[in-house]
Amino acid sequence: MRARIEDVAQAAGVSMTTVSRVFNKEPNVREKTRLKVEAAAQALDYRPNPSARSLAGNRSYLISLVYDDPAAASSYIMEIIVGMLVACERQRYSAMLRPLEYSNADHVRAVEESIAQYRPDGLILVPPFADDLKLLRRLDALGVRYATISAKAKLGHARIGTILDERKAAAEMIAHAVELGHRRIAHIAGPPLHGGRAWRLAGYRDGLRRAGIAYDAKLVVDGGFTFDDGVAGTRQLLDLKHPPTAIFAANDDSACGVMHEAFERGLRVPQDVSVFGFDDTPASRQIWPSLTTVRQPCREMGRIAAEQLLAAIRDPQAGALVRVPYELMIRQSGGPAPAAAKRR
Amino acid sequence: MRARIEDVAQAAGVSMTTVSRVFNKEPNVREKTRLKVEAAAQALDYRPNPSARSLAGNRSYLISLVYDDPAAASSYIMEIIVGMLVACERQRYSAMLRPLEYSNADHVRAVEESIAQYRPDGLILVPPFADDLKLLRRLDALGVRYATISAKAKLGHARIGTILDERKAAAEMIAHAVELGHRRIAHIAGPPLHGGRAWRLAGYRDGLRRAGIAYDAKLVVDGGFTFDDGVAGTRQLLDLKHPPTAIFAANDDSACGVMHEAFERGLRVPQDVSVFGFDDTPASRQIWPSLTTVRQPCREMGRIAAEQLLAAIRDPQAGALVRVPYELMIRQSGGPAPAAAKRR
């Protein structure tokens, strides 16, 4: 049978309480005592029993990642998970995944249900959950701690998590397109409920304004974050009387759709039309031509969000909203604007 | 405070034991009693405390997915996770993720460490872990239950999990290429340790044999499952005096690399060279031209592996190795062999 705390206490010649103190890094333990305990624990290969710990401590030592199910297989989520796992491991926490269907009307109940069953000590929310005021308010009311990733909502006593200046990133992307000589730059916007939509759209407009290019509503189409949204948006845009020479998609999946539709029409990228994305998914490096896009440090975002959440769990005063850096990844899908278009 | 089993017992006018029996679907409970208990539980919104359950039951109600970290963001793993979660939820189990670096010499210890810490009731292993005899033997010795996905190894008292006839699938892919008129068909093989490498390579040879095409060692290059492996392999193949007219990559990531390198050289796909993959990742639909490949039902595989594992946990006699179907996804990356090549 496995060593218990009692065995360690006996071997070290101290009480169970002292062993507990050592393992939980509590103060008021003499260095010498601690070393004794650690040696005994090592010798017995002792590991605290997580269930017993939870039961006695009235905590689950568990945090839960809530994300939208259709996006369940996106590399965005996967990277966040990996980062989250890193943070959890370091602090003897576990991570749990809750892919829920956001489109279900009762997704708030689904989250509550999940909390009731598994009793996580905290939640990490990504969009669109991170932007759902009804959900956030409910969590606040329930006293459930949470961290958000890329949330537009400004709710909660202590708003914690990570954020990235998507607006500035988008503006920079447009500046890059302008530098390449583009004037007719279109945007396929993200889904209505994501903060990302508003930020990237605002950044797009910022970029145009700074370049002295008038905003043309015809060049902005509603879209989403999927490949098909990119295809549909591109159809609209390329059917225009004066089609754009560059298309900035709301994210990489959508940008792949843009390229797909462009190719379907026999256009070349970037010679005939330049394409820009957002996210830097693995696919953005693998497609041809490789996609110029904005990198979000998803793994770091997951790790940081978890760290801030765990800090807040330990101490309600702790935890912050951490801004993480983006990076423009200049690849091959963006090229000089076609001469013909320039002359128009 | 939350309702405990005692509260439910009192409300229903029965003992705690009976409530426990009802919740665990044990026999020897009168229908009438069960209904009483269920009504009381419903009224009190009672949820069993997982920690208490684990502690008293000496089980963690937790299964762990072990996979290679570099592949952490692959859609293959993501889909498996989703399937696994579905199975767990249905049986009141939790799922935990263990991305470990297989290339680390002590990955067996890393697995043991993870088991010691979190005490999962079972493991799900994917390649290359599923093929690691040393690991499997160690787990057998420790009495740890596990299910494998796509393992070539035939170990364990009760070998359980899922398997797919990759060899037959690969042969079918080659048959498809032959139908398109290809005779010089190359293969970029998978990484040495994966069962997938051997199966897909064997299927490739089967396919050639059936078409009466002599095996040419020059047309088979060592590779791996990454984009870069595809690029490197394609360089070798296209530098050949008699380059192939079709390239069958070990998987989709690698196939993307093949296409990338072909485009770099100014070749057209599929007019100049046809490309075939394996896995049906999301990217295979998004790239241009879309990739002809073999679909593996990863989500189902994850679900089934978890189900078999849970069955085996409950009853050591239970659990089986379930064969799942593949599907040829004919898309645009495969086309008729170039006339010039045919004449050679």
Add this chain to the structure above:
DNA sequence: TTGTACGCGTTATCAT
């Protein structure tokens, strides 16, 4: 700084 003793909520054992 260290130790004693109780309680966390459930399952398992053994009666009845």
Add this chain to the structure above:
DNA sequence: ATGATAACGCGTACAA
């Protein structure tokens, strides 16, 4: 078919 009670292994008041 149902119930009483002792574990399960740890955290935490409280005492020393």
